[in-house]
Amino acid sequence: MHEWALAEAVISSATQIAEKEGLKAVKEVKIRIGELQQVELDIFEFALSQLKTGILQEARFVIETVRARFRCRVCSYEWFFERNRLTGDSAEAIHFIPEAIYAFIKCPRCNSPDFEVQEGRGIWLESIIGVR
Incomplete structure (x- = not known):
């Protein structure tokens, strides 16, 4: 259900922007999704296809996942998120509340939880291409 709520927000935002810009039809919407959102892309894409109407009816959605990268505030080490290192419960918690990541991971170099x-x-609209 998380994916459906996100899809509804994308549809609503894209529609508002397109109308504000005076577009008659939207051809493409580029969406960037942070890896920490842990969005099930198949479900999200299906939800977008089912929810698009009106000005977005013919729109194609292009989705890019942005890898999660962290930086330790103690030792300055940088690393990438590895979901397979989490337990099922912690992965589930992060899926619904990405800020919960701070409770479940630490710096791999110095073991600090301060990163x-x-x-x-997050999730954001990168661009909207349409016809005026």
Whole structure:
């Protein structure tokens, strides 16, 4: 259900932007999804296809996943997220609340829980291409 809610938000935002820009039809919507969102892309794409109407009826959705990259505030080490290192429960928690990542991982170099997410969080519309 997480994916359906995200798809509804994308459809709503894309529609508002397209209308504000005076587009008659949207041809393409580029979406970037942070890896920490752990979106099931098949479900998300299906939801987008089922929810698009009106100005978005013929739109093609291009989705790019952005890898999650972290930087330790203690030792400055940078590393990438590895979902397969999480237990099922912690992966589930992060799926619904990406900020929960701080409770489940630590710096692989110094073991500090004090790190920042450099990339790979959130979902955003990268671009909308349409016809005026």
